[in-house]
Amino acid sequence: MKVKELEYPFDTEAILARKKRLRRELLESGAAFTDKKVAILGGSTTSGIKQVLELFLLNYGIRPSFYESEYDQYYQDAMFPNPSLEAFAPDVIYIHTSNRNVTAWPQVADSAETVDGLIRAETDRFIGMWDRLAAVYHCPIIQNNFEMPLYRLMGNRDAYDIHGAVNFLTRLNMEFYAYAQTHENFYICDINYISADYGLKEWSKPFYWHMYKYALNVSAIPYLSFNVANIIKSLFGKNKKGFVLDLDNTLWGGVIGDDGVDNIALGPEEPEGQAYSAFQRYIKAHKQLGVLLNIDSKNDRDNAIAGIGHRDSAFTEDDFICVKANWDPKDRNFAAIAEELNLLPESLVFIDDNPAERHIVTEQLKGVQAPAIGDVTEYIQTIDRSGFFEVTTLSKDDLKRNEMYRENVQRARLEASFADYSDYLRSLDMSAVIRPFEPAYMARIAQLSNKSNQFNLTTRRYTQAELEQTAADPDYITLYGKLTDRFGDNGVVSVVIGHVAGEACHVDLWIMSCRVLKRDMEYAMMDALAHACQARGVKKIVGHYYPTAKNGMVREFYGAQGFTKVSEDGQGNTDWEYELGGDYENKNKVIRIEE
Amino acid sequence: MTRAEVYERLNGVFRDVFDDETITVCDETTSDDVEGWDSLEHINLVVAVESEFGIRFNMGEVNKLKNVGEMADIILRQLG
Numbered sequence: 001m002k003v004k005e006l007e008y009p010f011d012t013e014a015i016l017a018r019k020k021r022l023r024r025e026l027l028e029s030g031a032a033f034t035d036k037k038v039a040i041l042g043g044s045t046t047s048g049i050k051q052v053l054e055l056f057l058l059n060y061g062i063r064p065s066f067y068e069s070e071y072d073q074y075y076q077d078a079m080f081p082n083p084s085l086e087a088f089a090p091d092v093i094y095i096h097t098s099n100r101n102v103t104a105w106p107q108v109a110d111s112a113e114t115v116d117g118l119i120r121a122e123t124d125r126f127i128g129m130w131d132r133l134a135a136v137y138h139c140p141i142i143q144n145n146f147e148m149p150l151y152r153l154m155g156n157r158d159a160y161d162i163h164g165a166v167n168f169l170t171r172l173n174m175e176f177y178a179y180a181q182t183h184e185n186f187y188i189c190d191i192n193y194i195s196a197d198y199g200l201k202e203w204s205k206p207f208y209w210h211m212y213k214y215a216l217n218v219s220a221i222p223y224l225s226f227n228v229a230n231i232i233k234s235l236f237g238k239n240k241k242g243f244v245l246d247l248d249n250t251l252w253g254g255v256i257g258d259d260g261v262d263n264i265a266l267g268p269e270e271p272e273g274q275a276y277s278a279f280q281r282y283i284k285a286h287k288q289l290g291v292l293l294n295i296d297s298k299n300d301r302d303n304a305i306a307g308i309g310h311r312d313s314a315f316t317e318d319d320f321i322c323v324k325a326n327w328d329p330k331d332r333n334f335a336a337i338a339e340e341l342n343l344l345p346e347s348l349v350f351i352d353d354n355p356a357e358r359h360i361v362t363e364q365l366k367g368v369q370a371p372a373i374g375d376v377t378e379y380i381q382t383i384d385r386s387g388f389f390e391v392t393t394l395s396k397d398d399l400k401r402n403e404m405y406r407e408n409v410q411r412a413r414l415e416a417s418f419a420d421y422s423d424y425l426r427s428l429d430m431s432a433v434i435r436p437f438e439p440a441y442m443a444r445i446a447q448l449s450n451k452s453n454q455f456n457l458t459t460r461r462y463t464q465a466e467l468e469q470t471a472a473d474p475d476y477i478t479l480y481g482k483l484t485d486r487f488g489d490n491g492v493v494s495v496v497i498g499h500v501a502g503e504a505c506h507v508d509l510w511i512m513s514c515r516v517l518k519r520d521m522e523y524a525m526m527d528a529l530a531h532a533c534q535a536r537g538v539k540k541i542v543g544h545y546y547p548t549a550k551n552g553m554v555r556e557f558y559g560a561q562g563f564t565k566v567s568e569d570g571q572g573n574t575d576w577e578y579e580l581g582g583d584y585e586n587k588n589k590v591i592r593i594e595e
Numbered sequence: 596m597t598r599a600e601v602y603e604r605l606n607g608v609f610r611d612v613f614d615d616e617t618i619t620v621c622d623e624t625t626s627d628d629v630e631g632w633d634s635l636e637h638i639n640l641v642v643a644v645e646s647e648f649g650i651r652f653n654m655g656e657v658n659k660l661k662n663v664g665e666m667a668d669i670i671l672r673q674l675g
Contacts, residue, residue, distance in 0.1 A: 017643035020614035020631075047635045211638075211654055218642045 006059040007369060008226070008386040015222045019051050026058040032549045033063035034236060034461065039090035039137075040066060041074035043101035044215035049228075052221050053094075056229035060238050071213065074101075078129040086136070091463065092235065093133055094142045094228055098191070098215035099149055099169055106163045108153075115162045123175040130179065130186060138465035140185045140235050140392075142228060145173045147195040147216075150204045184443070185464055187231050187392055191216075191224065197385075198223050230387035236461060237450025240369070240388040241343055242292030243283065244334050246352035247304055247325070251283070251315075252276045253376065256307045257299055267312025275376045280314035282380045283351075287319065290401030291389055292341065294348070295323040296333045321405045330357050331364035340412075341405060342514040344453070344550070349388050351379075395444045397491040407487035408515055422590065425520060428485040431592040432521065434528040437471035437478040444492045445480055452511040453550040457543065457557060460509050462497075475499055477532045481525050483516055483591070490516055494525050503539040505529075510543070510557075523587035526561050530584045543576040561587070596674055601648075601667050608643050612636065622664030648674065 003022060005011045015022065038053070040046050050066055057064045067088040069077040074095055077085060102122060106115045126143070133141055149158075149165040158164030173192060180188050195203040198220050208214040216224060233239065248255045253265025253272045265272040266280075287293065293315075297304050304325030308315050317323065322340050324333035330352070338345040346367030352358050358370035371386050373379045397404075411428065418424035437445060446464035453459070462470070470476050481494035493516045497509040507529075512522060533541055543558040545551075555572075559565065563576035602620065609618045613631050626632040632640070644666065645651055650673040652660075660666055 013643075013646045016639060017608065017611045017646070018614075019639070021611065024614060048639065207654065211657060214638075218638060219646075 003055075003059050006056055008371065009382065010222055010226070012219055012222050015052060015055065016048075016219065019055060022055050023051075023058065026055065027063075031061060033058070033061055035063050035065070036091045036232070036236065037088060038064045038066050038232070039069075039085060039088060039093045041069045041077050041093060041095045043072055043074050043095075043097035044209070045071060045213045046096050048214070048218060048221050049096060049225055052225035053228055056226050057232060060229060060233040062233060062236060062238070072101075075125070075129060078133050090137055090139050092140045092142065092232055093137060094189070094232075095129075095144065096215075097144050097146075099146045099165075100209065100215045102146070102169070102172070105165060106168055108163045110163060112162060115168070119168070119171050119175065122172055126176070127179060130183070134183070134185065134465075138469065139463055140187060140465075142187045142189050142231050143176065143180075144189045144191045145176050147191045147203065148200055150206065187235075189224075189228055189231060191227075194223055194227055195220075226387065230390040231392060234390040234392040235450070235463075237447065237452075239390060240291075240349050241347040242294060242321075242341070242349070243286065244294045244296045244337055244348050244350050245283065246330075246354070246357065247295060247297040247299060247307055249353045249376075250351060250373075250379075251280055252307060252310070256303045261303070261306040261310060264307060264310065266307075266310055272376070273312070277312060277314065279376060279379045282383075284314045284319060286389065287402050288399065289389055289391060289394070290398035292348075292402060292405055293320050294337045294341075295320050295325060296330050296337060296350070296352075297325045298327055298330070299325045301325040318406070319402075321402065321409065329360065331361045334361050334365060334368070340409070342408075342517065349383075349386075351383065393443045393447060395447055395491075397444055397447075400489075400491070403488060404490060404515065410487050411485075421518075425590040428487075428519070428590075430483060430485045430519065430590060431594055432484070432524050433482040433594050434479055434524060436532075437467065437480055439468075441480055441482075441492050442467055442471075445495050448492060448495055448511060448513060449509065452513065453548070454514050454553050455512040455517070456548075456551050457510045457545050457554055458508060459546060459548050459551060462509070470497060475501075477505060477529070477536070479525065479528050479532065481521060481528070483519065483521055485519075494521055496525055496529055498529065498533075498541070500533075500536060500538060503537065504542050505533045505536075505538045505540070506542045507544065520588050520590050522557070522561070523589075524591045524593060527584075527586045527588050528593075530578075530580060533580055534584065539580055541578040541580065543578070545574045545576070547572040596671070598667060598671065601670050604647055605644070605663065605667065605670075608640070608647050612640050612643050620663045622662065622667070624663040625661065644670070650674065 003026065005014045040050055046068055050068055054064055067085055067090060074097060104118050106118055130141055146169040148169060152158035152166055154161055154164050158166040161167055176188060180186050203216050203220050205217045208217050245251060253276050254263060256264050266276050267273045305317060308317055322337045324337060334350060335345055338348055345365040350358060350361045350368055350370035351373065353373065362368050362370050371382050373382045415424050442464050446462060446467055449462045471478050477498040477500065479496045480492050482492050483490045494512040495509060498505040498507045543563055545555060545558065558576035563578045565574055566577050567575045605620055609620055610616050613629055618629060641652055641657055648670050650670060652669060656669050
């Protein structure tokens with residue numbers, strides 16, 4: 001379920017006034033939720049922030065339970081043994097502090113050494129807290145940076161004089177970033193930017209501090225909570241994966257079929273063309289993040305291609321994975337694009353200037369978001385503030401994703417040229433690396449474990465910290481699989497985790513990226529699992545399938561691997577067993593396994 | 596705006612904030628009469644009333660509110 005009030009640009013007043021109703025409606029919507037435990041450690045009042053955060057998370061399909069520190073107890077809660085927080089076992093910790101929590105400010109007469117000392121003391125206080133939280137709770141930590149101060153004692157000089165509050169907070173923020181750059185699982189919530197974007201004067205209205213001990217304007221809470229929710233949904237694999245873009249009046253001004261390629265508004269000659277060019281550059285920049293670009297346009301294909309090849313276009317045809325330019329309904333093209341990419345429609349964002357087209361697509365394809373992008377000069381801001389692609393980790397695979405999907409399209413063409421599927425598989429010249437988890441791939445493994453919905457037997461989610469613990473635990477068998485073929489490197493595409501109990505190995509997690517479906521990679525993983533089990537004297541592999549709204553494709557997966565179904569309950573949960581005899585014959589015949 | 600019109604809109608705000616379609620407030624209504632009206636929800640209520648009527652309560656007013664009647668008085672005074 002997607003609630004319009006909660007999509008950017010959201011209706012702040014409706015959210016604040018109707019949070020209870022929105023909460024009830026979201027919970028009763030029948031949507032499938034992932035449960036997550038969120039601890040909020042606050043340096044000021046946090047109750048409203050928590051309530052609105054819950055709404056945004058529910059809208060993202062995450063049902064949170066909360067631990068909320070007592071007023072201004074963030075430091076005590078973090079630094080001292082805390083049985084209730086330990087029992088809560090958070091999946092993520094959000095530290096909501098603000099410049100109200102700075103303990104000592106520089107005085108104008110202070111020496112440079114004194115000011116340096118203040119920076120160090122303040123930073124050490126926070127670092128001590130982050131280090132302890134990471135060591136005790138092994139979960140992602142989200143930390144506010146500092147918003148700029150309410151007033152500037154020295155006016156503009158406050159920015160560069162070491163005694164100025166602006167300078168001091170800027171330096172503290174830089175210390176926070178240095179920690180973030182060198183510590184995984186630590187994320188900054190950039191309230192410095194969010195408050196500037198909102199308007200610092202409004203954000204910092206002292207009324208709310210003196211009256212309620214809120215460190216920000218109550219009306220600004222949705223903007224803060226939305227940003228926190230975006231970080232959390234990104235951590236748990238709920239980012240969008242690509243754009244589906246209209247052309248006429250979206251990527252250029254005018255209607256190319258009517259106006260002709262030379263007369264569309266694009267390029268430096270006039271203001272409208274400049275605005276569309278700026279938007280094209282913004283969209284194209286997303287490729288660097290691995291965001292997939294696709295076209296869904298009502299146009300003759302030749303016209304669409306001519307527009308993409310316009311002399312001032314930021315794009316070439318190769319920038320797009322799927323180009324659907326025809327006269328079919330847009331929702332049908334959208335669904336076809338999702339299918340070709342092996343993605344769920346809801347993982348793609350629809351960008352179209354026409355509200356009627358947006359309506360059709362969002363009505364026909366539930367869960368798809370199509371922001372009301374406004375005028376061309378507003379497209380960038382609207383899309384950017386929507387947080388579709390909030391980046392928490394940037395793996396090598398993200399950087400190469402467009403390449404990989406384009407290779408997939410080439411594979412599909414090759415496949416069409418073979419009569420026999422196994423001939424096709426052999427022609428791909430595939431090789432795989434399958435090994436226990438290694439530090440270099442932990443970020444990608446965590447990402448995959450949180451993003452895989454379809455080829456996922458148990459839909460168990462792991463944070464990176466949990467994966468690291470699992471990999472280090474001698475009772476666990478962990479395997480990642482990396483697949484390369486003649487078109488390129490697919491990166492890590494499959495992960496298996498099993499725990500050994502006596503003579504049995506229970507498979508806790510078995511996932512595979514849908515971009516390598518039907519490549520026999522699952523057989524290669526099975527072979528590797530069987531060998532790892534044999535090496536430990538395991539006699540039996542036990543598999544579980546837990547149905548969700550999305551993983552129907554693997555209901556009979558274990559059967560296809562040669563397992564025997566031993567039980568099934570009323571919900572469709574099934575248990576399977578595989579007896580490991582003395583000799584195990586490899587099931588994979590087409591992928592070369594590299595040692 | 597008449598006092599009756601203020602009350603009609605106040606009822607809407609209370610019903611939204613406390614998610615209860617049966618609430619009807621009057622001059623004598625206090626936080627004891629409405630389920631869920633604690634000090635934290637009071638903040639939400641005040642902000643919702645402010646945005647409904649396009650007014651701002653000052654600190655003294657928020658602190659001294661004893662019942663809904665006083666809230667209506669302030670709204671009428673600010674709108675007047």
